[in-house]
Amino acid sequence: MAAQRTLTALLLGDVLGQPGCRALFIGLPQLIKQYRADIVVVNGENADNGFGLNDELARQFFSLGVHVITSGNHIWQKEEFRPTLDSDERILRPANYPTSAPGHGSTIVEIKGMRVGVINVQGRMQMSPIDCPFQVSSRLIERMKKTTDAILVDFHAEVPQEKEALALHLDGAISALVGTHTHVQTLDARILPKGSAYITDMGMCGPYNSVIGSDPMIAIKRQMTQVPYRNEILDAPATLQGVVVTIDITTKKALSITPIKENFHI
Numbered sequence: 001m002a003a004q005r006t007l008t009a010l011l012l013g014d015v016l017g018q019p020g021c022r023a024l025f026i027g028l029p030q031l032i033k034q035y036r037a038d039i040v041v042v043n044g045e046n047a048d049n050g051f052g053l054n055d056e057l058a059r060q061f062f063s064l065g066v067h068v069i070t071s072g073n074h075i076w077q078k079e080e081f082r083p084t085l086d087s088d089e090r091i092l093r094p095a096n097y098p099t100s101a102p103g104h105g106s107t108i109v110e111i112k113g114m115r116v117g118v119i120n121v122q123g124r125m126q127m128s129p130i131d132c133p134f135q136v137s138s139r140l141i142e143r144m145k146k147t148t149d150a151i152l153v154d155f156h157a158e159v160p161q162e163k164e165a166l167a168l169h170l171d172g173a174i175s176a177l178v179g180t181h182t183h184v185q186t187l188d189a190r191i192l193p194k195g196s197a198y199i200t201d202m203g204m205c206g207p208y209n210s211v212i213g214s215d216p217m218i219a220i221k222r223q224m225t226q227v228p229y230r231n232e233i234l235d236a237p238a239t240l241q242g243v244v245v246t247i248d249i250t251t252k253k254a255l256s257i258t259p260i261k262e263n264f265h266i
Ligand SMILES: [Fe+2]
Pocket: 014, 045, 046, 072, 181, 182, 183
């Protein structure tokens, strides 16, 4: 039998607390089947009630068919989860945090005879002044390019200009760069000039009629009073948002990128 020459990657945006997890548990097996996904990458930085991740949820994600969990600035918020970041290579924290921080920012997974590199980096505009995402991701790509059939990057960042700049900087050297963090899906999914798939933000797996996942009543009060009332995730049916990317593993370039937005009324 001839070896598989294309890879289909299903990537999903930040999973928001219980509504996001419920939708993922119900909807992910269906999405994997529908899109014939070979690899599933999910951003889990908001899965544990909006702030970080825990061992039980990570275990459930993997049992559903997730291969790699990426994250971002909220991944540090559950102190008891930090040892897992060190021990489980399938769970990433942004690679451009100091090397002394727990965990790692990239991994290589083997799927159906293909080796797929996954890199997680975080932006610096309106975020913590960590190491340069351009230099760190370039170094990691250089290190893994000879031994991988495709490279996927989750860029967890606030500002579109930083996301577009990194995507165009890495264009042709990776198969896809997908943005996370803003929780709002952008309408700019495309193949860049040198063949990498790109979207500024994949959106979130969370309650849609919310303020980036939070209860609107609290979010509006925060805005109107400028008092930092504690945000709470809106307990409402969630939407699964992300993209499906097909990749020619001979060239390592993307053939297509399709945004997805699926409602699960549970
Ligand atoms: Fe997030």
